[in-house]
Amino acid sequence: MADKVEGKAWKFGDNVNTDLIYPGHLLKSFLPAPEMAKHAMEGADPRFAREVKPNDIVVGGRNFGCGSSREEAVASLKAAGVGAVVAESFGRIFFRNAVNVGLPVLECKGISSRVNSGDLLEVDVAGGEVRNLTTGGVLRTIPLPPFMLQILDKGGLIPYTKDRLAEKKA
Amino acid sequence: MHAVEKILARASNEKRVEAGEIVNAKVDVAMVHDRAGPRVSDSFEKIGAERVWNPDKVVVTFDHNVPPPTVENAEAQNRFRSFLNRYGLKNVYPGGTGICHQVLPEKGFAWPGAVIVGTDSHTVTYGAFGAFATGIGHTEMASVLALGEIWLRVPRAVRIEVAGRLPLGVMAKDVVLRLAKDVGEEGALYNVIDFVGPTIRGMSVDGRMVFCNMSVEMGAKAGFVEADRKTLDYVQTRTGKTFAPVKTDPEYDYEREWRLGVGKLEPQVALPHSVANVKPVSEVGDVRVDQALIGTCTGGRLEDLRAAARVLKGRRVSPDTRLVVVPASLEVYLQALEEGLVETLLHSGAIVCPPGCGPCTGGHMGVLASGEVCVSAANRNFRGRMGSLDSFLYLASPATVAASAVEGRIADPRKYI
Numbered sequence: 001m002a003d004k005v006e007g008k009a010w011k012f013g014d015n016v017n018t019d020l021i022y023p024g025h026l027l028k029s030f031l032p033a034p035e036m037a038k039h040a041m042e043g044a045d046p047r048f049a050r051e052v053k054p055n056d057i058v059v060g061g062r063n064f065g066c067g068s069s070r071e072e073a074v075a076s077l078k079a080a081g082v083g084a085v086v087a088e089s090f091g092r093i094f095f096r097n098a099v100n101v102g103l104p105v106l107e108c109k110g111i112s113s114r115v116n117s118g119d120l121l122e123v124d125v126a127g128g129e130v131r132n133l134t135t136g137g138v139l140r141t142i143p144l145p146p147f148m149l150q151i152l153d154k155g156g157l158i159p160y161t162k163d164r165l166a167e168k169k170a
Numbered sequence: 171m172h173a174v175e176k177i178l179a180r181a182s183n184e185k186r187v188e189a190g191e192i193v194n195a196k197v198d199v200a201m202v203h204d205r206a207g208p209r210v211s212d213s214f215e216k217i218g219a220e221r222v223w224n225p226d227k228v229v230v231t232f233d234h235n236v237p238p239p240t241v242e243n244a245e246a247q248n249r250f251r252s253f254l255n256r257y258g259l260k261n262v263y264p265g266g267t268g269i270c271h272q273v274l275p276e277k278g279f280a281w282p283g284a285v286i287v288g289t290d291s292h293t294v295t296y297g298a299f300g301a302f303a304t305g306i307g308h309t310e311m312a313s314v315l316a317l318g319e320i321w322l323r324v325p326r327a328v329r330i331e332v333a334g335r336l337p338l339g340v341m342a343k344d345v346v347l348r349l350a351k352d353v354g355e356e357g358a359l360y361n362v363i364d365f366v367g368p369t370i371r372g373m374s375v376d377g378r379m380v381f382c383n384m385s386v387e388m389g390a391k392a393g394f395v396e397a398d399r400k401t402l403d404y405v406q407t408r409t410g411k412t413f414a415p416v417k418t419d420p421e422y423d424y425e426r427e428w429r430l431g432v433g434k435l436e437p438q439v440a441l442p443h444s445v446a447n448v449k450p451v452s453e454v455g456d457v458r459v460d461q462a463l464i465g466t467c468t469g470g471r472l473e474d475l476r477a478a479a480r481v482l483k484g485r486r487v488s489p490d491t492r493l494v495v496v497p498a499s500l501e502v503y504l505q506a507l508e509e510g511l512v513e514t515l516l517h518s519g520a521i522v523c524p525p526g527c528g529p530c531t532g533g534h535m536g537v538l539a540s541g542e543v544c545v546s547a548a549n550r551n552f553r554g555r556m557g558s559l560d561s562f563l564y565l566a567s568p569a570t571v572a573a574s575a576v577e578g579r580i581a582d583p584r585k586y587i
Contacts, residue, residue, distance in 0.1 A: 019552040025532040063356035071307035097307035161313040
C-alpha cells in the first residue's frame with residue numbers, strides 16, 4: 001500500500017489554477033522533467049521551486065488545480081520532489097492526473113485551517129489521515145478507492161495500463 | 171436517471187448506473203491536440219501497446235501552436251506526426267483547420283449520446299450536442315489509446331435554468347459570465363451542469379457551445395444540453411446519420427439549481443484574475459486596453475465574428491490598442507470572408523490570425539508584456555495565462571471586446587449596435 005509521506009507543508013489558497021502551477025507559455029517547449037521542476041508553482045510562489053525539499057507537502061484550499069488539463073502541472077510538482085498534495089477539494093483533471101503520474105493526492109476537508117506553511121505533516125493516503133506533527137492535530141478523511149491506490153502503488157497509470165493490456169491478451 | 175447516467179450506462183454495458191459509482195466506459199471519440207500530442211505519444215510508447223485500439227475513433231487537431239512558433243515546438247510536432255503515421259491515425263486535421271472544439275463538431279465527431287474524452291479541459295464543449303464529454307491528461311489519453319476505455323465516476327447533475335429574451339448587444343458569453351459569478355469557480359465541482367430553459371432552447375448551437383465550454387470554469391466535469399431539433403439537424407448535416415436525443419427522466423433529483431432571468435441583463439465583464447469576478451460593464455470603471463482578443467473555443471465562431479464586425483463596421487481600432495482576431499476554424503473563416511466580415515475587421519485595423527487557439531494560452535500571436543491589459547473573448551483570465559504574470563486579463567463578449575478596441579477602454583457595445 002502507498003507509503004506514508006512525511007514532509008514540510010507549503011500552504012496555498014483557494015482556486016489555485018494550473019496556469020499558476022505551471023505556466024502556459026512553457027507548454028510549447030515540452031521541457032523534460034528536471035526543467036519542469038524549476039517552474040513548479042511559479043505563478044503562485046516564485047520561491048517554491050528554489051526551496052522545496054524532497055517529500056515536502058503541498059496543501060491547497062478549495063478547487064486546487066482547477067483549469068487546464070495540462071499534466072505538466074502535476075508532473076512539475078512530482079519532478080520538484082513533492083511527496084503529496086492535500087487540499088480541501090481538487091479540480092478533477094488535476095486529481096486524476098496526479099494519480100496517473102503516481103503523485104499521492106488526498107482530499108481533506110478542514111486542512112486549510114489546521115495547517116500553516118512550514119508545519120511538519122505526515123500524510124497517509126491509503127489510511128485517509130493527515131497528522132500535523134508540529135501541532136499534534138490529526139485530520140481523518142475518506143481514503144482513495146482501492147483501484148486508485150493500486151495505480152499509485154504501481155507508480156502511475158502507465159505500468160497499470162501495461163498490466164491491463166497483458167491481462168487482456170492472456 | 172439523468173441523460174448522462176444513461177449515456178455512461180450504455181458505454182459501460184450496465185442497465186443502470188448511479189451518481190458516485192465508478193464505471194469503465196467505452197470511449198466513442200478520443201481527441202488529441204498538438205499541445206498534448208508529443209507527450210501522449212511518449213506515454214503511449216512507454217505503455218508498449220502494439221496498436222491504437224481503434225484509429226477511426228481518434229481525432230487529432232493541430233491548433234495550439236500553429237504554425238510552430240519555435241524550433242523546439244516544430245521538432246515536437248514532427249515527432250508527433252511520425253507517431254500518427256506509425257499507428258495509422260487518419261482523422262488528422264492539420265494547422266489552419268481550426269480549434270479542436272470547433273473542428274470536432276464540424277467534422278461530425280460530436281453527437282447525442284457519445285462518450286468523448288480529449289486532452290483539453292474545454293472538451294466539455296461537446297455537451298452542447300447532448301454528448302458526455304470531458305477533459306483528461308496526456309498519460310490518461312495514452313491509456314485510452316491503448317485500451318479504448320476509461321474509468322469514470324458517474325457525476326451528479328446540477329441544473330441551470332435560463333429564461334428571458336437577450337437584449338440587443340447581449341450575447342451568450344454575457345449570460346455565462348454572469349452564471350460563473352452566481353455559481354462560482356467551484357460551485358459545480360465534479361458535477362455535470364444541465365443547461366435548460368427557454369433562452370437555451372432559443373439559442374443557436376454556437377451559443378450552446380459557449381455555455382458548455384465554460385461549464386468547466388464553474389468546476390464541472392461536463393456541461394450538457396439535451397438534444398433537440400436544432401442539435402439533430404446540425405449533427406445530421408455533419409455526420410450523415412440520424413441520432414435520437416438521450417433524455418433525463420422527469421423525476422431526476424438535481425443536487426442543486428440556479429435560475430437566471432436575462433431579459434434585462436447588461437453586458438458582463440470578468441475582472442482579473444478570476445472568471446467568477448464578474449461585474450456589469452457599467453460598473454467596471456475606466457480600464458485602458460492594450461490588446462483586445464476575439465477568438466478561441468468560446469469566442470471565435472461565426473456569430474462572434476458577426477457581432478464584432480457589426481460594432482467595427484466603419485470604425486477604427488484605437489491607435490493605442492491592438493485587436494487580434496482568430497477565427498475558430500477554417501470553415502468559420504471562409505464563411506466570414508463570404509459575408510464580408512473579415513474585410514470589415516481588417517479595415518478597422520484588426521490583425522487577423524490563422525484559425526487556432528491563438529494567444530489564449532500564452533504561446534504566441536499576442537503574448538502580453540508586464541503591466542499590459544487585455545480584454546478577451548476567451549474563457550479564462552487566470553493570472554499570467556497570456557504572458558507576463560504582471561499582465562491583466564478581462565473577459566467579455568466579442569461585441570464588448572470590439573467596442574473596447576474602438577475606444578481603447580473597456581466599453582459598452584450597445585451604443586454601437
